[in-house]
Amino acid sequence: MADLRTTLAGIRSPNPFWLASAPPTDKEYNVRRAFEAGWGGVVWKTLGEDPPVVNVSSRYGAVNYNGTRMAGLNNIELISDRPLATNLAEIRSVKRDYPDRAVVVSLMVPCQEESWKAILPLVEDTGADGIELNFGCPHGMSERNMGSAVGQVPEYVEMVTRWCKQYTRMPVIVKLTPNITNILVPARAARRGGADAVSLINTIQSIVGVDLDAMAPMPVVGGLGTHGGYCGPAVKPIALRMLGDVARDPEMAGLPISGIGGISSWRDAAEFLAMGATGLQVCTAAMHYGFKIVEDMIDGLSNWMDEKGYASLDALRGQALPRYVHWNQLNLKFKTIARIDQDACIKCGLCHIACEDTSHQAIAKIRAGDERRYEVIDEECVGCNLCAHVCPVDDCITMTPQPVDGMQTWTEHPNNPMRGQLTNAG
């Protein structure tokens, strides 16, 4: 059995699966159910100053795709709308009863030193394992100069992080907003401020859809809509890229990362870990299926690690990072060609029409009576993979790498007018 025990910024949990700061971690009742289901930790839904915020009714919008519900989820909920004292008492109670689980408290108070100085001892007193600074909430709070309004200004990120490090002994995790141009800027700012870890990504600013009857963005609140924060499986590619950028950045070396963004299965988890995450946070998948899904996340990850020979998360962490390079480091001499397994082919013709209409006219349609046959024209195939992606049959179209004659990157290519001058930033 692979060892799934996780230590992130000194915070220990029996497995890497934490519930992210969100509705599932808003109350003691939910968190106890989560721990009973096996979750390794929680980041308690963001606490703010009293009086608490007020939330609207109708809070989520979803992207359903081809019968799949909640491929993406968007919310316009704010931070915890319960009194601070209530939350603190419940955090204390839960942590007392589940000493082996990680209980991290998400915080968001006004961007002034006294506010942070005031709340930190109260949280520390609960016995919580650490804090996560919510610099990411992209709606509602940002208009009040909190959340992503802070996360989008590197100087503020650094400043608030420094205050927190100054006024508490608890580990400080800085949660980064993806609603910026370059994730490295706020990530480096967090490190300069003394962060013990960063977590990413928070939700992405979004309008999830338009209700064409109400003629308003969804979710519709009394006839009106607003933009919200997007999450769920649809955001995973964006999260993985930002995770990879931070994880491979020499200036961020050694700073643990809590990976967030559409993690729905053990396979997603393995990908985040391979791209450099130390811990993981999940929300939408739990909101879709309930807390029980963690069982397969743990079990599946463990089985896969056993199969692959990774004894611990440390052995897996960052394994894909050395092969995450800039485009101009890719070998332009590499060539791969589509191969169609004619026995597996069901003759749907989707590979042909995709290539014919939208790509390189490299798949021939051959008819002999009622018999259909689709064949790759090797000379025309650029190895783009589109056919393999549209093919509905697993392993019917495979991309077959061809013998490679040496290495040539764009930096060395004769067509490159900047040859010899480019850096990795190209």
Add this chain to the structure above:
Amino acid sequence: MDQTPDIAATRLPGDVLARNFADAHPPLTANQAIIEAERCYFCHDAPCIEACPTGIDIPSFIHKIASGNLRGSARTILESNILGGSCARVCPTEILCEGKCVRNTQDARPIQIGALQRHATDWQMAHGGQPFARAAATGRRVAVVGAGPAGLACAHRLAMHGHDVDVYDARPKAGGLNEYGVAAYKLADDFAQREIDFLLEIGGIVLHPDHCLGRDITVPSLREDHDAVVLTLGHAGVRSPGLAGQDLAGVVSAVDFIATLRASPTKADVPVGRRVVVIGGGNTAVDAAVQARRLGADEVTMVYRRGADHMSATTVEQEWAQTNGVTIRHWAAPTDIRGADGSVTGVAFTQGAPGADGRPVYDGLSFTVAADMVLLAVGQVFVADPLEGSGVSLAGGRILVDGAGRTTVPGVYAGGDCTPGPDLTVSAVRDGRDIAEQIHADLMSHPPLQKA
């Protein structure tokens, strides 16, 4: 052979009969339809389209269901097949579109194309109106003889093109096989008539029921008053097995049995035997056998002279019969129908086996199946008598037509079951539609006929 004849109506309570003859395959719910539609791969050069005699653009209509464009979906179906609603219910999809679905190869579970087609066309019927507009009147008049699927499809397409159409039928109701010749549970809730009402909304079509060709009208008389005449006569006769005893009381044509059932709103007045033997292996045999069971017959035995693979009833139909409690016996030919006191008591068969050439070889062993009712379903035939003297030539017992549906008499066209080719509702619809297009092209390239 000492059984007492036992044929009676109302073997089952009314509520059971109502249930037994209600829609055999209830429609998909909206959610089921979307889930099923999303299984479709939207194939390029889709085999299902080729397998459909009317060439419906199946991937497109299914895609429109998935996208919530039901109006567009129904139109896509109906522009190829105006009887898409009844075809969705009666087509042997397992040997047509669904039989060619690429998902058979992948997971042995084709898209339920028939059920989806019903979903879309039901939407159209429920929302009313015609998706098609009638073109400006051409002043041309066409007679269609036979208001079955071929005739109705022809009439609709002619009307769309602006022609006036007279549709004649010998029966009191239009619909042909859809109204008289298909099991009640396949076209429940008076669907055939509702579909005709929908179809007639195009305008320009006048139905003339109770007009029998050869008695009330003739081809020459119609030709006098019309710019063209279309013969979609179907099969007016049934083949006789030529068995001793076939005139005994209790021996009934399966076609008549089915028609009687269709004409009865409650089915409580339709008599059925306690033990029924059905002779034949086609869809009519299955429709008769299953409905006999559903009327309350204790034992229904369907006997076919060859094997399961040779039956014209599809595998799905055969299984439907079996799950309804019908016993199917293969490779047995009837030798005579036995009776007592003028009523049937059973059928004697000789047991055979497949010979080297696939044809049955009978070894002389015989058996008898006791029966108080025998339903004959050994085939239906085209009856040419009403065409006598019209100059319309026959070939192989059906009306001779060229590739465009023209008979040997100028201005007279024919299609559907009265012409050579497969006897399928959907093929008849294709014939009717294509003849209409041909007539339209022929008429519009000539000046109007000078009336006598």
